[in-house]
Amino acid sequence: MTIQQLPPLLIDQIAAGEVVERPASVVKELVENAIDAGASRIELILHGGGLESIEVRDDGLGIPAEELELAVTSHATSKIVGVDDLQAIASLGFRGEALASIAAVSRLTLTSRPRGGEGASLSVEFGKLGPVKAAPAPEGTRIEVRDLFRNLPARLKFMKRESTERAHCLAWVERLAISHTGIGFRARAGDRVLLDVAPQDGIRDRVAAVLGQGLSDGMHHIEADLERLRLDAWIGPPDSARRDARQVHTYLNGRWVRDPRLMRAAREGVREFVPHGFYPSLVLQLTLDPVLVDVNVHPQKTEVRFRDDRFVVGSIIRTLAGGLAQSAWATGAERVFAGAASDRVAERAPAARKTAPSGDWSPQQRTDSPSLLAESAPLGLSEQAKPLDEGEILRVANTYLVREVPGGMELIDQHALHERVNLEELRREAAAGQVTVQPLLVPELLELSREDIALLAEEAPRLTGFGVDLEPFGETTLSVRGVPARLDRLRAADLIEELLELLRRPGSAAPEDLGDALLQRMSCRGAVMAGDHLSTEMLQDLLKRGAELPQDRTCAHGRPVRVFLSLEDLERAFYRR
Ligand code: ADP
Numbered sequence: 001m002t003i004q005q006l007p008p009l010l011i012d013q014i015a016a017g018e019v020v021e022r023p024a025s026v027v028k029e030l031v032e033n034a035i036d037a038g039a040s041r042i043e044l045i046l047h048g049g050g051l052e053s054i055e056v057r058d059d060g061l062g063i064p065a066e067e068l069e070l071a072v073t074s075h076a077t078s079k080i081v082g083v084d085d086l087q088a089i090a091s092l093g094f095r096g097e098a099l100a101s102i103a104a105v106s107r108l109t110l111t112s113r114p115r116g117g118e119g120a121s122l123s124v125e126f127g128k129l130g131p132v133k134a135a136p137a138p139e140g141t142r143i144e145v146r147d148l149f150r151n152l153p154a155r156l157k158f159m160k161r162e163s164t165e166r167a168h169c170l171a172w173v174e175r176l177a178i179s180h181t182g183i184g185f186r187a188r189a190g191d192r193v194l195l196d197v198a199p200q201d202g203i204r205d206r207v208a209a210v211l212g213q214g215l216s217d218g219m220h221h222i223e224a225d226l227e228r229l230r231l232d233a234w235i236g237p238p239d240s241a242r243r244d245a246r247q248v249h250t251y252l253n254g255r256w257v258r259d260p261r262l263m264r265a266a267r268e269g270v271r272e273f274v275p276h277g278f279y280p281s282l283v284l285q286l287t288l289d290p291v292l293v294d295v296n297v298h299p300q301k302t303e304v305r306f307r308d309d310r311f312v313v314g315s316i317i318r319t320l321a322g323g324l325a326q327s328a329w330a331t332g333a334e335r336v337f338a339g340a341a342s343d344r345v346a347e348r349a350p351a352a353r354k355t356a357p358s359g360d361w362s363p364q365q366r367t368d369s370p371s372l373l374a375e376s377a378p379l380g381l382s383e384q385a386k387p388l389d390e391g392e393i394l395r396v397a398n399t400y401l402v403r404e405v406p407g408g409m410e411l412i413d414q415h416a417l418h419e420r421v422n423l424e425e426l427r428r429e430a431a432a433g434q435v436t437v438q439p440l441l442v443p444e445l446l447e448l449s450r451e452d453i454a455l456l457a458e459e460a461p462r463l464t465g466f467g468v469d470l471e472p473f474g475e476t477t478l479s480v481r482g483v484p485a486r487l488d489r490l491r492a493a494d495l496i497e498e499l500l501e502l503l504r505r506p507g508s509a510a511p512e513d514l515g516d517a518l519l520q521r522m523s524c525r526g527a528v529m530a531g532d533h534l535s536t537e538m539l540q541d542l543l544k545r546g547a548e549l550p551q552d553r554t555c556a557h558g559r560p561v562r563v564f565l566s567l568e569d570l571e572r573a574f575y576r577r
């Protein structure tokens with residue numbers, strides 16, 4: 001076969017494969033264009049999940065009649081002119097190929113009137129341009145996309161049910177609406193209004209419209225202004241965590257992104273308040289000098305590249321973890337894990353609680369159907385639980401401890417409590433400069449690979465500050481000479497396993513963060529396990545140390561340490577009320 005230049009229409013159709021995956025991609029591109037055009041109100045109207053038609057109207061600055069053809073031509077854009085502009089992109093679009101790609105795979109009608117100008121319109125049928133005609137229109141732009149992929153039967157086959165495609169379309173409007181305060185967004189499917197936020201609605205109103213009022217009200221706001229980076233985070237209560245990432249919204253300079261490193265950093269930062277394997281409800285906005293980030297690495301621009309990965313990742317982790325340590329959930333001003341136990345079993349969002357203190361979180365209204373479990377006795381962590389006395393403690397399955405506390409009773413997970421006690425005590429020592437080392441009578445020798453030995457040898461000097469004393473002992477042997485004194489149950493092999501795992505993590509966080517992550521892991525490995533039988537003395541000691549903690553509501557993995565059942569809860573359970 002000879003090499004031939006492809007015709008322009010085919011080029012656009014191929015490009016469409018990258019940019020236009022499904023109706024939601026069209027919605028994203030059109031709404032982004034409206035935002036870039038300075039609109040203050042944007043409306044989306046869908047039919048047939050977007051496969052029949054997608055219409056986006058805005059009151060932005062419009063397109064002059066003589067530029068309509070250019071707008072639907074590939075590699076034509078008003079947003080950048082030269083390669084220098086690529087280094088600091090402030091608009092959402094810049095590639096100049098969205099409209100051309102969409103027009104290549106649909107029937108597209110573009111109608112626009114620039115401010116103070118005349119209206120005109122242009123239709124394109126699967127890449128074939130019609131004439132530009134004068135058309136009366138309000139100021140702004142209206143784009144209608146019909147019969148998407150009708151010329152690409154192969155692609156059409158991949159489309160899901162109407163309701164699924166509609167949900168994907170809505171998700172994009174929601175993502176953009178959350179971060180673009182100052183712009184009103186309305187989305188309809190036929191006559192049904194799916195989303196409606198006014199220009200003046202603040203971020204909490206927007207989060208409420210998207211994730212539910214209860215969740216929005218309960219969100220904790222954290223902000224940090226570092227020199228080159230500004231962070232704003234709104235985090236939902238621990239019991240709003242989910243098994244999927246649908247309630248995680250990360251933004252970089254207003255652009256919604258789903259970047260694996262950002263996601264990892266966000267999860268690391270909230271790990272003490274979100275159970276292992278769950279994702280938080282989180283809106284995270286990063287604002288940084290556009291020069292420090294490259295958004296031109298992904299056709300849909302949802303992944304990005306930072307000049308200084310470690311700085312960004314480390315800042316996110318520190319800001320979130322630090323901010324959460326000050327939150328009402330950590331300090332105990334608020335009940336954590338309301339109804340956690342029953343919710344986790346049912347794997348759904350939080351159940352309704354009838355006795356709602358202010359700032360409480362109620363069920364996620366939009367996506368959740370009422371649940372049978374919502375009526376079950378609400379559980380909560382101890383609010384002011386301090387033991388009455390050295391009362392009796394009951395062990396259940398050598399895992400849970402039960403005791404009476406003022407106002408009711410408390411169930412404790414012995415492993416979670418021990419882990420939390422270890423962690424807080426180690427942190428206190430580390431903050432004071434040094435974790436006490438317990439030298440081992442007989443150093444433990446471990447066989448490891450050369451690489452691992454090298455990795456550990458490099459870190460060894462720093463690790464003594466965390467109570468870990470290591471020394472290479474031959475090329476493939478490591479000698480563990482000391483471990484943190486408090487962790488008498490920590491096995492050397494477990495410690496090294498955790499350490500290596502942390503050190504090997506790709507793009508691992510800034511060096512300062514290793515410390516706390518290490519303390520967390522050692523605390524867990526050095527804690528009594530579920531099933532371990534504890535002597536009465538040990539129990540008393542553990543509970544006493546627990547009572548002195550600044551934070552004892554959740555373990556280092558975000559699971560609850562204590563569950564409180566109030567007398568009211570008990571009365572309700574026995575129908576005394
Ligand atoms: P890009 O957004 O990357 O520039 P597009 O293909 O999405 O490329 O749009 C091409 C051009 O059409 C934009 O640069 C802009 O000038 C114009 N345009 C598109 N949509 C609108 C709109 N809603 N309002 C005003 N101008 C628009």
Ligand code: MG
Binds near residue numbers: 094
């Ligand atoms: Mg665009």
